[in-house]
Structures are given as C-alpha cells and as structure tokens.
Amino acid sequence: MKIKKSVFYYTDEVVEEIAQVGFDPLFGARPLKRAIQRYIEDPISNLIIAEKVEKGDVIKIRVENHELIFDVEKTVFVKMNIQKYQCQECQITFEQEIIANSTVICPKCGKNNVKIININEKKEEENQEKLKNTQENINNKTEKENKEEETKDIREKIDDQFQKENINNSLKQEKNENQQSVSASS
C-alpha cells in the first residue's frame, strides 16, 4: 500500500487523544484499533486519494482543541546553482556549484584561471557550427554535382563523336565493299 511509503510523525498528544477515545475497559484493545483506523488511517488514506500526499512527503499529526490535525510537508528538491567553467590553462570544462566569495579552481591543474561558460552561448556556438557544416555539405554537394554534370557532358560528347566516327567508318567500309563487289563483277 502507498501509505507505507509515506512517513508520518505524531505528537504524544495524538496518542493521548486516541487512547481517550479508544480506551474501553470492557472491550480491551479492540476499540483502540478501531479508533486508530478511524482517526489516523482513514484521514491519511483520504489525503492520499485526494493526492494531497505524494511519495516522500511527511505527514505530521498533532492535536488542536481535541481534534487531530494533519499537516503535510512537501518534499522540495533543492536545485543547486551550477555553473559551467572552462580552464584557460588546460582547456577542460567542468561544472561546479556557485559558492559566494570563493575562488573557482580547475579540478585538473589546480589553477584559478577559469572562465565562465554561458550554456546558452555554448549551445549557440554549437548551432552555428552545425549550420556551417550543413552549408559546407551543400556547397560540397553542388560542387560534386557540377563536376558530375561536367563529366556527363564530356562523356556524351565523346560518345557522340565516337558514334559519328563509327557510322563514318561503317559507311566507308560499306562503300569499299560495294566498290569491291562492283570491281569483282566486272
């Protein structure tokens, strides 16, 4: 059950209150069990069902005017203030928490000649680099395509020329053969 994963604390007054409503010399422990269920378990269950308690939250139960009060302490994740640095001596980049009035030193070479790197600036640089690469690729492609087209043109011209000569040659050959046959018949 979810309830077991949540932590809850209660004051001594809570125990006293529960004991008062749950104690019955005639029935012994049974009414106490029921009282705990009614005054502790049910309200916590309701808080969980209403999503007022999440995993990791702490429920604190206290008594006010003979009433049980359930305070929910939310778990807050503290985001550390991290800054990225680059060492100007050995060029390594590293991240460190910002601590007021402290000198940032390079974890590799121990020198304090470090420069703050703006993460957005770095992203911008990366984007520019990507854009440049893409542009270069396009340029390379067109250059390659141009070369291919040029080669294709030359090929076509050679082919044309070759074909023409072939035709000329075969025409010449045919002419010769005709001449030969003519001379043979005479």
Ligand SMILES: [Zn+2]
């Ligand atoms: Zn360094």
